[in-house]
Amino acid sequence: MLIDSGSLQVADAPLARQSSAASGEPSLSAAAEALWRRRLATKRRACTHIGGNYLLRYLDVKGAVRFFALCVFLSIVITTADTSATPRGAAAGVSATPPVIVVGFLGGFVKHDNPVHSEVQLAARLRKEYPAGVDVETFESYRGAKARQKILELLDADHDGTLSVEEKQDARVILYGHSWGASEIITLARKLKKDGIPVLLTIQVDSVSKIGQNDEVIPTNVAQAANFYQPNGIVHGEREIRPADPAHTRIIGNFRFDYKTSPYTCNEYPWFDRILAKRHTQIECDPKVWDQVESLIRSNIILAGSPSEFTVNK
Numbered sequence: 001m002l003i004d005s006g007s008l009q010v011a012d013a014p015l016a017r018q019s020s021a022a023s024g025e026p027s028l029s030a031a032a033e034a035l036w037r038r039r040l041a042t043k044r045r046a047c048t049h050i051g052g053n054y055l056l057r058y059l060d061v062k063g064a065v066r067f068f069a070l071c072v073f074l075s076i077v078i079t080t081a082d083t084s085a086t087p088r089g090a091a092a093g094v095s096a097t098p099p100v101i102v103v104g105f106l107g108g109f110v111k112h113d114n115p116v117h118s119e120v121q122l123a124a125r126l127r128k129e130y131p132a133g134v135d136v137e138t139f140e141s142y143r144g145a146k147a148r149q150k151i152l153e154l155l156d157a158d159h160d161g162t163l164s165v166e167e168k169q170d171a172r173v174i175l176y177g178h179s180w181g182a183s184e185i186i187t188l189a190r191k192l193k194k195d196g197i198p199v200l201l202t203i204q205v206d207s208v209s210k211i212g213q214n215d216e217v218i219p220t221n222v223a224q225a226a227n228f229y230q231p232n233g234i235v236h237g238e239r240e241i242r243p244a245d246p247a248h249t250r251i252i253g254n255f256r257f258d259y260k261t262s263p264y265t266c267n268e269y270p271w272f273d274r275i276l277a278k279r280h281t282q283i284e285c286d287p288k289v290w291d292q293v294e295s296l297i298r299s300n301i302i303l304a305g306s307p308s309e310f311t312v313n314k
Helices: 010-017 030-058 061-084 118-129 144-155 165-169 180-194 271-276 278-284 287-304
Strands: 100-105 134-139 173-178 199-205 222-229 250-256
Touching: 100 118, 100 144, 100 180, 100 287, 118 134, 118 173, 118 287, 134 144, 144 180, 173 180, 173 287, 180 199, 199 287, 222 287, 271 278
Parallel strands: 100 134, 100 173, 173 199, 199 222, 222 250
Antiparallel strands: none
């Protein structure tokens, strides 16, 4: 879905960083100015990457230009706000804030580092492109407690063993998963809610709930949620997710895929997946699905505006 940038004027966006007419002094220090420029350059490169992918996928030049313009506009606004709020130590290069945290869960009993699976491949791409400022982790579907502990450690910027209100508010957490792993991210989001930690985005791919779990209702600490599913076979995903409170959570969509007539292409998967969960496996290795998952994650990384400057590898 394309967001129309309408009458947004990108050229007028940097007003917040212009010099103060009353004092004659710049609104940001020289160090903060340099930091502003570095952060904005990083976000613009990422906007170019996403806009280019949109153009190649949909062959819509006008749409790609609008998408890029809106992305740059939001990047300027967010970068200005982040830099204005950055402490002097951080502007000088000393970061006391947590990274954007991306956590993926695999389905079934699949190991967290199994390179055959799309969840692991996506994590590897994100780590390569964002070597600093973004922490990407993957876990088995039954390792929710371990994932929660890792998130708490990453948010503990001053390493005092407890999270302050400010450290919780600084959280920028993205969760994604497949099958039991997709259900686990909603369970984890609920636990993070009890911890007072917000979640930027959850993405469920053919979510299958475990006994005692509810993967349909998205808790109020989640800002946005997306659901990709296929309805066929013995094992199939949750058809519709809904917010516990629409005022707090936006459902991006429930996106259906159908593999009844599609040839099986997951040739590196075990034979029993092909027999017992053919369609359920196909959505996990479908690049069209994971391209969309990746685009959602990347756009949220950009708009999150990591407080510590993240770098992007070309």
